[in-house]
Structure formats: structure tokens, C-alpha cells
Amino acid sequence: MGQSLYIETYGCQMNVNDSELVASILTDAGYTLCQSAQDADIVLLNTCAIRDNAETRILGRLAHFRDLRATQTPHLTIGVLGCMASRLKGELLSPRVGANLVVGPDSYRELPRLLARAQNAVAIRLSDRETYQGIAPLRYATNGVSAFVSIMRGCDNHCTFCVVPFTRGTERSRDPLSILQEVEVLRDTGYREVTLLGQNVDSYRWSMGAEGDLPFAGLLERVARQAPGMRIRFSTSYPNDLTEAVLHTMAQYGNICPHIHLPVQSGSDRMLRAMRRKYTRAEYLQQVARIRAIIPTVAITTDIIAGFCGEQKVDHQATLSLMREVGYDAAFMFKYSDRPGTYAHNRLPDDVPEEVKTQRLAEIIELQNELSLQSNMHDVGREFEVLVEGDSKRSAEDACGRTGQNKMVVFKKQQSEPGQYAHVRIVSCTSQTLLGELV
Numbered sequence: 001m002g003q004s005l006y007i008e009t010y011g012c013q014m015n016v017n018d019s020e021l022v023a024s025i026l027t028d029a030g031y032t033l034c035q036s037a038q039d040a041d042i043v044l045l046n047t048c049a050i051r052d053n054a055e056t057r058i059l060g061r062l063a064h065f066r067d068l069r070a071t072q073t074p075h076l077t078i079g080v081l082g083c084m085a086s087r088l089k090g091e092l093l094s095p096r097v098g099a100n101l102v103v104g105p106d107s108y109r110e111l112p113r114l115l116a117r118a119q120n121a122v123a124i125r126l127s128d129r130e131t132y133q134g135i136a137p138l139r140y141a142t143n144g145v146s147a148f149v150s151i152m153r154g155c156d157n158h159c160t161f162c163v164v165p166f167t168r169g170t171e172r173s174r175d176p177l178s179i180l181q182e183v184e185v186l187r188d189t190g191y192r193e194v195t196l197l198g199q200n201v202d203s204y205r206w207s208m209g210a211e212g213d214l215p216f217a218g219l220l221e222r223v224a225r226q227a228p229g230m231r232i233r234f235s236t237s238y239p240n241d242l243t244e245a246v247l248h249t250m251a252q253y254g255n256i257c258p259h260i261h262l263p264v265q266s267g268s269d270r271m272l273r274a275m276r277r278k279y280t281r282a283e284y285l286q287q288v289a290r291i292r293a294i295i296p297t298v299a300i301t302t303d304i305i306a307g308f309c310g311e312q313k314v315d316h317q318a319t320l321s322l323m324r325e326v327g328y329d330a331a332f333m334f335k336y337s338d339r340p341g342t343y344a345h346n347r348l349p350d351d352v353p354e355e356v357k358t359q360r361l362a363e364i365i366e367l368q369n370e371l372s373l374q375s376n377m378h379d380v381g382r383e384f385e386v387l388v389e390g391d392s393k394r395s396a397e398d399a400c401g402r403t404g405q406n407k408m409v410v411f412k413k414q415q416s417e418p419g420q421y422a423h424v425r426i427v428s429c430t431s432q433t434l435l436g437e438l439v
């Protein structure tokens, strides 16, 4: 048997999918996946650099593996993959951190060669072409129901706060034939849900020769037709790039879930400009209205940053009022974290005091809890098709699964099995979960 490999994944869904590519590349090269770091010859951490606290946590984990190597497993190889590899490069090899390998998001094909050489190494060059064409992700940590499929890599937007364009490189789309093939394999192995991933899915584009360009709406339609029994989701939509064609495709195909993740970041025009987001508050609200007109049952979720450079109380109030106006179904909410290398880091003072950021974030979270509760209460008494994912966390008597709107539902499971659709009536809720009964 080959050397054993343990992979730990942090951050976004794209990283989850990248770890599956890495697992595929390395098992093909003869390595064996194992379930715990204790048994591993090689530990790979697929990392996130989006905020400082993500990096701090991962550095702590690296210190743990470095100690493990020092005290128990001297032959252990520690590799750092993903966005921290891109960002921190050779620094990660220093004895203080203790990594042996540093491999960026576009260099995973080099892993077998680098591991075989058994020398410390850094491979972080970004590519404008790599889409891991021809590599079938190994779904090693799956629930067997739901899977991610990357349709593009990188990002060409330059939001001033964001490190992603620097760590993941320029945007490139993936061949639709290989995307459709991957979906077909998932369909044929019993998966019931696929999420198409990209930093900005609406800039997906593939030249089909004489047929012209295939935009995201066209890809979405092909995927929906390819797997009529599967739910199709996608993430993320950049607010003013989301096209009407995508919305009409969603409305037309019952298997495309009525959920749009539409990161707003701030409700203040002044902040949006400083963030170099390409829309105003009014344009964003217009987009929300258009979405709801075309897909009345839609859920809209968002990302919000509290305390960006120069944010005043009025800007913060504008974020709160926008949240109310939209009535988000859910949100991911963050304190602004200054990232070296970004435009904001170089040019805009990170001048909102930490305790003000904390206070504003708390207000944003409190408001969102209220809005999520309202949204959930609206569902009480209604019936939904729920895709069962497994047992609920609290009890093996209960199943949990999601509505098309991506809300978690818990109900007495009776005969429901993971991967089945259950018809559930909602009887009560919290701000986080719907509670239902089978009908």
C-alpha cells in the first residue's frame, strides 16, 4: 500500500471541491486516503486567506501538526494548499511554521512529483488556463446526496477588500462538456443535488465555435436538462452581472432551486464605491425586485461586511435599512479584515476601531436573526419538497434536509432515507431551522 494521506479543508465550497481534485490526483498516484491525521504519512491543509481569523486558526492547526512531527511522527510531511499557500509562499516553510510543501490552487497536478521528491518545495504559480480538465473529483467526504461542481476558477473583479483575485488568479471558465460529464456521473451514482461553483458565475463563457458563446444561462439550462431528477444550485451571483436570461431559466426549470446568493457587502453607496463594487444601492434593489418578479418563491441570501475603511455611522445605518428593505432569508456577516496586498490595504486606512466593528457586526447579526425568523415564520403552514440529507444533529429519530430555498428542515423521519424527497408541512420554526411533519 502507498503512503497514507490526510486532507483537512478550510474556507469556501470551492476548497471542498479542490480537495476532491487533490484526493483524485493523489490516489491515482498511489497514495491512500485516511480518516485521521494520527495515521497519516502526509497531512495536507487546504487553506483559506479571506480573513485574518481564518489564517490564525489554520496557523494554530499547523503548529499542532508541527509538534506532532517533532514528538511522534518524524517522517510526517506537512503540506499547505490553497489561498494561504498563494499568499504566504515560502514563509510557510520557515521552522516557525514548519510546512514541507506549499502548493497553490493552480499547481495541484504537481503534487505527486513534489511528494515523491521528498524535499521541501513551493509551487504557487497561478495559471490563466488550469481548470483541472480530465480529473474526476474523488468525493471522499460526501453525504452521497449533494456535490459541488466547479464551472470556473479565479476572479477578475477587483473588490478592494478581497484577496481572492491574488490568491486564486485570473478568471477562466471550464469546458461545458466536462461539466456535463461530471454531472452525469453524479446523477448515475445516485447524487440528487449539484451546486455549480464560481466566484462570479454570470461571467461564465465558453466559445462553442460556429454556435457562438455559451453564457451561464445556457450552461445552467444544459445542466438542468441533463439531470432532470437532480436539484441544481449555483453560487455566487455578482449582483449586477446576474442576467435576466438566468432568472428565466430558473423560472422555467423546476429542478433549478429558487435560491440566489447575492452578496451586497454594504447598503451605502459611498462604501460600495470604496469597495469598487459595480452597483449602487438603488441598482441592487432593482435587481432584487426583478428577481422576485420573475421567481416569486425565491429566497435571497447575502454577504455583509461591517466596518470597512471609512465606514461612518450613516453608512452602517444604510446597511441595516437595506437589509430590512430586502428582508434577506439568511446572510453571512463579517467584520472587515484588512488583507495585505489588496487595494484597501495599500490605499485605504483601516480606521474603524475594533470595538465599533464588533458593535456594528452584532447589530447586523441581531437584525438578520429577526429577518430570518420572519422569513421562516412566513413558511409555517406551508408545504415543501425537502431533499433528505441524513439524521438531524439532535436525534436519530429525526431527519434533516433542505427546501429548494435552501432552508434546513427537521422532521420525524419515519421511512425517509437520505437522497429521497420528502413532502413536509412546516409546523413551527426558529430563526435558523424549520420544524415540519411528513404529509
Ligand code: SAH
Residues within 6 Å of the ligand: 050, 051, 161, 162, 163, 164, 198, 199, 200, 235, 236, 263, 265, 303, 304, 305, 334, 335, 336, 337, 338, 339
Ligand atoms: N465572489 C465570492 C466572494 C468570495 S469571499 C463568492 O463567490 O462568494 C466571500 C465573502 O467574504 C465576500 O462576499 C465578503 O463578504 C467576505 N470577505 C471578503 N473579503 C473580506 C475581508 N477582507 N474582510 C471581511 N470579509 C471579507
Ligand code: F3S
Residues within 6 Å of the ligand: 155, 156, 157, 158, 159, 162, 163, 164, 165, 199, 200, 238
Ligand atoms: Fe472577491 Fe469580489 Fe471576486 S468579493 S472573489 S473580488 S467578486
